[in-house]
Each structure stands twice: as C-alpha cells, then as structure tokens.
Amino acid sequence: MATxxxxxxxxxxxxxxxPWSARVRTLTRLGRHRESLALLRHGDPSPPPHALALPASVxxxxxxxxxxxxxxxxxLAAKRGLLPAADxxxxxxxxxxxxxxxxxPLAHQLLDEMPLESTPHTTxxxxxxSVISGCALHALPVASFALFRRMRAAAVGFDAVTLLALVPxxxxxxxxxxxxxxxxxxxxxxxxxxxxxxxxxxxxxxxxAALARRVFDExxxxxxxxxxxxxxxxxxxxNGLAVDALELYRRMRSPEGSGVEPDAVTIVGVLxxxxxxxxxxxxxxxxxxxxxxxxxxxxxxxxxNALINFHARCGSLPRAQQLFDEMPRKSIVSWTALITGHxxxxxxxxxxxxFERMVSEGIRPDNVAMVALFSACSHAGLYDEGRRYFxxxxxxxxxxxxxEHYTCMVDLLGRAGRLEEARELISSxxxxxxxxxxxxxxxxxxxxxxVDVGEEAFTRVIELEPKNVGYYVLMSNIYTDTGQLDCxxxxxxxxxxxxxxxxxxxxxxxxxxxxxxxxxDDHSHPQARRIYELVIRLELMVKEKSGMRExxxxxxxxxxxxxxAQPLVGIHSEKLAVAFGLLNTEAGSEIVVxxxxxxxxxxxxxxxxxxxxxxxxxxxxxxSRFHRFDGGVCSCKDYW
DNA sequence: CTAGGGTTAG
Numbered sequence: 001m002a003t004x005x006x007x008x009x010x011x012x013x014x015x016x017x018x019p020w021s022a023r024v025r026t027l028t029r030l031g032r033h034r035e036s037l038a039l040l041r042h043g044d045p046s047p048p049p050h051a052l053a054l055p056a057s058v059x060x061x062x063x064x065x066x067x068x069x070x071x072x073x074x075x076l077a078a079k080r081g082l083l084p085a086a087d088x089x090x091x092x093x094x095x096x097x098x099x100x101x102x103x104x105p106l107a108h109q110l111l112d113e114m115p116l117e118s119t120p121h122t123t124x125x126x127x128x129x130s131v132i133s134g135c136a137l138h139a140l141p142v143a144s145f146a147l148f149r150r151m152r153a154a155a156v157g158f159d160a161v162t163l164l165a166l167v168p169x170x171x172x173x174x175x176x177x178x179x180x181x182x183x184x185x186x187x188x189x190x191x192x193x194x195x196x197x198x199x200x201x202x203x204x205x206x207x208x209a210a211l212a213r214r215v216f217d218e219x220x221x222x223x224x225x226x227x228x229x230x231x232x233x234x235x236x237x238x239n240g241l242a243v244d245a246l247e248l249y250r251r252m253r254s255p256e257g258s259g260v261e262p263d264a265v266t267i268v269g270v271l272x273x274x275x276x277x278x279x280x281x282x283x284x285x286x287x288x289x290x291x292x293x294x295x296x297x298x299x300x301x302x303x304x305n306a307l308i309n310f311h312a313r314c315g316s317l318p319r320a321q322q323l324f325d326e327m328p329r330k331s332i333v334s335w336t337a338l339i340t341g342h343x344x345x346x347x348x349x350x351x352x353x354x355f356e357r358m359v360s361e362g363i364r365p366d367n368v369a370m371v372a373l374f375s376a377c378s379h380a381g382l383y384d385e386g387r388r389y390f391x392x393x394x395x396x397x398x399x400x401x402x403x404e405h406y407t408c409m410v411d412l413l414g415r416a417g418r419l420e421e422a423r424e425l426i427s428s429x430x431x432x433x434x435x436x437x438x439x440x441x442x443x444x445x446x447x448x449x450x451v452d453v454g455e456e457a458f459t460r461v462i463e464l465e466p467k468n469v470g471y472y473v474l475m476s477n478i479y480t481d482t483g484q485l486d487c488x489x490x491x492x493x494x495x496x497x498x499x500x501x502x503x504x505x506x507x508x509x510x511x512x513x514x515x516x517x518x519x520x521d522d523h524s525h526p527q528a529r530r531i532y533e534l535v536i537r538l539e540l541m542v543k544e545k546s547g548m549r550e551x552x553x554x555x556x557x558x559x560x561x562x563x564x565a566q567p568l569v570g571i572h573s574e575k576l577a578v579a580f581g582l583l584n585t586e587a588g589s590e591i592v593v594x595x596x597x598x599x600x601x602x603x604x605x606x607x608x609x610x611x612x613x614x615x616x617x618x619x620x621x622x623x624s625r626f627h628r629f630d631g632g633v634c635s636c637k638d639y640w
Numbered sequence: 641c642t643a644g645g646g647t648t649a650g
Contacts (some may be wrong), residue, residue: 025641055641092642099643106648129643164644195645202646230646238647265647272648305648312649336649343648343650 011441021053033060036067054082055093062097070097071106078300088123095127099134104143107131111147116154126158133165141169157185161194172204176211188215191223195231206441208238218532226260234269242273245253246282249273264294264303271306275313278594278621281510283310291459298326304335313339315592315619315626332363339372344625346635348380355389365397367405374408381627381639383416414444415639419453435465439474446474447482454478469500505621507595509581518576525576527583534579542609578610578618585617595622599640608634 020039027036040057054073061069074094077083082090090111098107111131128151135144148166150157158166163182163324170178179197182188188197198212212235229252236245248621249270254258262270267286274283287307290297297303304327309318320341324334342351355373359365365373370393377386390409393399401409405430413422422441422570426433438461445454458475465471472495476639495501508517518525525531574595581591599607599622607618612632620627628635 029641054641059641068643089641096642123642126642133643159643160645161643168645192645199646225645227646232646234647263646268647302648309649333649338649340650366649368649375650408650 002033016507022244024053025056028060028063031063033063036060037064043547054087055089058090058093058097062100065101067098067101070094070101070103074106074110083110088120088126091123092126094129094135095130100137102134102138104134104138104140107134115554118277119308120588121156124154125151125159125162128156129159129165130163134164136169138486141171144169145487145597160187160190163187164196167193167196167200172200172201172208175200179215189219189223191219191225191228194219194223195225195227198228198231202231202238206241209235209244212236213244221256221258223396224260226263226266229257229260230263230265230269233266237273240276242279245269245273245491246277249282262289263536264297264300267294268302268306270381271310272508275306275310278314278508278593279515280314280594281515283314286345286598299328301329301331301334305331305337308334308338309340312337312620313344314594315621317345317347318339320620332358332366332369335363336369336372339369339376342377343372344543345378345628346379346619346625346637346639347380348376348385349378350384351380352382365399367399367402370397370399370401371404371408374405374529375410378408378412378415379636379640383412383417383418386412387488403431403434403437406433407440410437411440411444414441415447416447418528419444419448419450423453423456431461435468435471437462439468439471440471442471442474447476449478449481451482451484467500468504471493472500473502503597505573505595505597507593509577509591510592511581513586516580518573518575518580521570522573522576525580527580530583531576531579532571534582535575538575538579538610539606540605541613545609546605572600574599574620577604578607581618582610582614582616585616590617590619593620595620598622598624603637604634604640610631 022332024036024039027033027039037057037060040053054077058070058073061067061073074083077087077094083094091114093350095107095110098104098110108131111127114127116124128147130145132147132151135141135147137235144166148158148162151162155383163178167175174195179188182193182197183557187193190275194215201212201215204211212232216224216228216232229248233245233248233252236242236248249262249266252262252266253259253279257279267290270286271283273279274286287310288308290303294300294303304323308323310322311317320338324330325336327334335354339351339358342348342354351373355365355369358369370389376382376388377389386409390401390405393401393405406425409425410422411420413425419441422444426437426441429437431463438457442454442457442461445451445457454475460469461468461471463582472491474487476491479485479491504519506517506519508515510516516525523529523532574593577593578591581593585591604627607620607627609632611618611629617628619628620629625640626635627640
C-alpha cells in the first residue's frame with residue numbers, strides 16, 4: 001500500500017523509477033498534455049519510445065488541438081510498422097484524434113488502409129465508431145450514415161457506442177428504422193441507447209415526444225437512470241406537453257422513481273412546464289428544492305434562467321429581478337427572460353431600458369431578444385420605440401427579421417390603431433406571411449372594430465390555418481361588436497361545417513396548495529352555489545356603478561342571443577375564479593388567476609370595478625399578458 | 641491505453 005501511494009505521488013516526475021514511456025502515459029492521463037509531449041520529444045532516446053507512449057501522445061496532441069502533432073506521430077508509427085492494424089490502441093487513438101480535430105479525410109484514409117480480413121472485429125468496430133462520431137461531431141450526417149452502411153456491409157457488428165454517435169446525426173424520419181435495427185439486436189433498451197433515442201425523438205414535436213415516451217415505457221425499470229427521466233421529461237417539456245412533463249416529474253418522485261433524485265436538468269424542464277402552465281405551486285416547491293438540495297445553484301446559468309422565466313411568467317417580477325441580480329454571470333437568456341416578464345406586465349419602458357443595458361454590457365441581441373423587446377413595446381403601446389428598434393434590427397444588430405418579428409410588429413402597429421401601416425408591412429415582407437401574421441392583423445381589427453381589413457385578414461388566415469378556432473371566434477366577435485348579426489351566424493355556420501368547436505375558456509386559482517379550476521358556466525366546484533351568488537351580486541353592483549355603457553352592452557348581448565341559438569357570453573371562468581378567491585382570502589390580499597384565453601372586455605371592466613370595492617388586487621395572466629387590477633384600474637391601462 | 645447519453649428564453 002505504501003508503495004502504491006508513493007508511485008502516485010511521483011507519477012510523471014523526472015526522478016520517477018517508471019520507464020519513461022509509462023510516464024508519458026501517466027502525464028496524459030493526468031491531463032498534463034504539454035509535459036507529456038515535451039517528455040516524448042526530449043526523453044531518453046534509449047530505449048526508443050515504446051508503443052505504450054504513442055497513443056498517449058496522440059491523445060495529448062488532440063487535447064491541445066495540434067493536428068500536425070498527430071500527423072507526426074502517425075508518420076513515426078508507420079515507419080515502425082505499427083500500422084495499419086498492428087497496434088489497435090494506437091490506431092484507435094489516431095482515428096479518434098483525427099476525427100475530433102476534423103481531419104476527416106485522414107481518418108477515412110486510415111480506415112481504408114485497414115485490412116478487413118486480418119483485423120479483429122472489435123478493432124474494426126472501434127475504428128468505425130471513431131470516424132462515425134467524428135463525422136457526426138462535424139455536422140456530416142450523410143458521411144456518418146455512409147460509414148454505418150459500410151460497417152454493416154463488412155459484417156462488422158455495431159454496438160451502443162455506434163448508435164450514440166449515429167442516432168443524433170440521423171434525419172428524424174429515418175430514426176425509427178435505426179431504432180428497429182437496434183431493437184433487433186437488443187440494444188434499444190440499453191440505458192445509453194434508449195436515452196439517446198429519447199433525446200433525438202424529442203426534436204420531433206409532440207409526435208416525437210410520444211415516441212420518446214414509448215422508448216421510456218419499454219425500458220426495464222432497472223435500466224432507467226436519472227438521464228432517462230430527464231430525457232423523457234424534457235421531450236414533453238420542449239414540445240408543449242407541459243401537463244405530461246409535470247406528471248412525469250410526479251412519477252419520478254414517487255416510489256416508481258426508485259430513489260432517482262432530480263438534478264438541475266430535471267428542474268429546468270419542470271420549471272419550463274410550470275411557467276408555461278402557470279403552475280405556481282409546482283414552481284415554488286421546485287425552487288424550495290433547488291435552494292435546499294442544489295448547492296451553488298446561483299452559478300448554474302441555465303437553472304437560474306429557468307427560475308427567472310418561471311417567476312417572470314407566473315407573476316412575481318420582483319423575485320425574477322432578484323434572481324437576475326444575484327447571478328454572478330448572466331447570459332442573453334437571462335436578459336431575455338426578464339425583458340419578457342416586464343413586457344408581459346406592461347412595463348415597456350423597463351423592458352426597453354433593460355435591453356439597452358444588455359447591449360451596453362456588450363451582449364449582441366439575438367432573434368429571441370428582439371421578439372421579447374417588440375412584444376414589450378407592443379403591450380405598452382410604445383409605437384415609436386418599436387418602429388425604431390425594428391429598423392435597427394437589420395442595420396445595427398445585423399439580424400434578419402423572421403416571421404415572428406413581423407408578427408410582433410403587425411401586432412404593435414395594429415394595436416396602436418395603424419391598421420393600414422400594418423397591412424403595408426405585410427405587403428413589404430420578403431417572405432409569404434403565415435397564419436400568425438394575418439392573425440395578428442385580425443386581432444388588431446377586433447380591438448379597433450375594423451370589418452374591412454378584418455375580413456381580408458380572416459380570409460387569408462383561414463386559408464393558412466383552417467382548423468384554428470380562435471380566428472373564427474375573433475371574426476365572429478368583430479361582427480358582434482359592429483352589430484352585423486347575419487355575419488356572425490355565417491361564421492358560426494362555417495365553424496359548424498368544419499366541425500370546429502370553440503376552445504373552452506378556463507381559469508384557475510391556487511389556494512392552500514390546491515388548484516381550483518373553473519370553466520365558463522361551470523357548476524362543478526364544491527362552493528359553486530356561493531360563487532355564483534357572489535358573481536351575480538357583483539355583476540349587479542357593477543351595472544349600477546357603470547350605468548349606461550353596461551346597459552348598452554347588455555342590449556347588444558340581448559340582440560345577439562335572439563339572433564343565434566347559443567349565447568357567446570355566459571359567465572366567464574375568470575369571474576368564477578375571482579369570486580372563489582374573494583370567498584377564500586382576507587382583505588388586502590392578492591388573488592392570482594391564470595387563464596388560457598384572453599380576457600374579454602366585459603370581464604375586464606367587471607374586474608376593475610370589483611377590485612375597487614373589495615379591497616383585493618387581482619393578478620390575471622391571460623393568453624398574452626398580465627393584467628393587475630387594483631383600486632379600480634388595470635395595469636394594462638385598458639390597452640391590450 | 642480506444643468510441644459515448646440529458647438542459648433554458650418568444
């Protein structure tokens with residue numbers, strides 16, 4: 001034992017008793033690459049460098065990004081007759097190093113020189129694996145697939161390592177075939193391969209997430225490790241399946257997770273889903289877990305970004321800001337998350353100054369940061385700033401606007417009432433407008449009750465997205481607002497013919513750790529009777545307070561109900577959620593409501609008046625932003 | 641002594 005520790009202590013030292021070739025290897029293993037190469041170059045020439053030293057030196061050259069060094073050792077080895085296949089380790093080290101350094105022609109050449117008949121299959125497999133992973137690493141998916149085919153043609157069996165390199169480089173549509181091939185040799189349920197398949201499938205939208213789920217379900221329980229859980233959870237989180245992601249998190253923490261402890265990667269996926277859904281309780285619990293169990297989380301940029309995003313999108317801007325301030329190093333994502341949060345809360349000026357601070361700290365904005373900025377300008381009615389930044393986007397920041405940027409700008413111009421200007425912007429686009437762009441124009445026409453432009457936008461948008469119900473509802477609401485009830489009926493008929501149903505509105509409130517979900521005209525809550533009584537009482541109070549204008553709305557509603565069989569407006573879910581909040585909280589508290597659709601005008605004025613008389617603040621996150629109702633006014637200043 | 645798996649913002 002004493003000798004072993006002294007060997008370690010002097011490893012690589014000049015006075016070590018090791019043969020010097022072994023010392024080269026030791027230095028490489030310790031990551032002391034320069035010393036290792038120096039020893040190779042200037043070491044005792046007798047005995048000459050042993051075969052043992054050469055692979056190590058190759059690895060050191062690769063670690064130091066020295067392709068010429070690799071080539072020199074390659075030449076030396078060739079002179080000694082160690083190649084093409086006499087020394088499998090050396091060959092392997094050369095192939096890996098060439099591949100990693102991007103010298104793929106050399107790697108290919110070396111591979112081609114190998115005698116297929118006389119080389120052991122394990123050596124061949126490793127050689128192919130090295131080059132396949134090199135091609136994958138350097139974005140040459142076609143080449144890596146060609147090598148895989150050659151490998152199979154030469155009857156060289158593949159293993160898990162082959163698949164780990166190949167699968168991520170395979171076009172998504174072909175992955176199921178490789179998957180089937182892996183399954184045939186029993187590799188598909190191997191932990192590393194299954195994890196790799198799941199993360200690759202995760203790139204394929206909701207359908208990909210379902211395939212990832214299947215891989216996960218088919219894994220033997222004992223093979224699932226932390227990465228498996230993270231991969232399947234992220235597959236759902238990244239593809240908008242937030243509810244499933246949270247359900248997976250719950251399962252992971254149950255006995256089924258068999259002691260797997262969430263790590264920062266798990267948490268990032270969970271927080272993303274919680275932020276999406278407005279699942280505040282989940283996010284708060286997870287943050288508690290982070291503070292207890294993930295030491296030094298402040299230095300984990302991605303984790304902090306996920307927390308900032310969660311707080312910004314779930315109503316706690318000060319906590320987002322505090323986390324941001326506490327980060328020793330921030331990324332553009334940190335800035336963007338905070339800008340988005342301020343944008344959603346209507347603090348356009350704060351968003352703009354954050355953006356300016358970001359730029360002055362030397363961070364070049366990217367496309368996502370620009371979207372956040374435009375959307376913040378849009379919600380705050382910052383027309384001039386929006387226009388200015390839009391033109392700066394190309395000229396100053398060298399970013400080409402994408403469809404998303406045009407969508408934001410159409411929204412910004414449209415909300416500001418400049419419908420013609422928005423229409424012109426669409427005509428000037430260098431690419432065809434998509435549904436979102438026309439949809440933004442349609443949304444603006446709803447705000448400004450513009451039937452003509454609205455009809456054009458509607459025609460275009462339903463050509464592009466005939467199944468998106470929201471656009472039919474918007475058009476129908478424009479007709480309702482302008483009293484064209486025959487047209488309302490026509491749009492409804494279109495919806496019926498196409499088998500489209502209005503997406504039901506729902507709102508929820510969290511209270512004492514439980515989620516209370518309400519749908520429009522929903523009576524299923526245990527307190528439903530008291531909730532409805534309160535809503536009716538409050539509506540009466542609101543009507544008295546706001547007099548004529550409300551009665552006009554009621555009259556319009558009455559006319560509409562006569563014209564169509566089904567009323568469009570019943571008791572919307574946010575009224576129920578707020579009434580529940582009023583019944584279950586003390587005066588002075590804030591009631592947070594998360595809603596899937598946008599707040600309608602009627603509910604908006606209702607909530608303003610109610611906030612003035614009940615000594616509560618209501619923070620409502622709807623489909624596009626936050627509204628904070630307090631003392632009779634809304635933070636959106638009625639601009640939304 | 642060689643090849644290798646999961647992550648964020650709109």
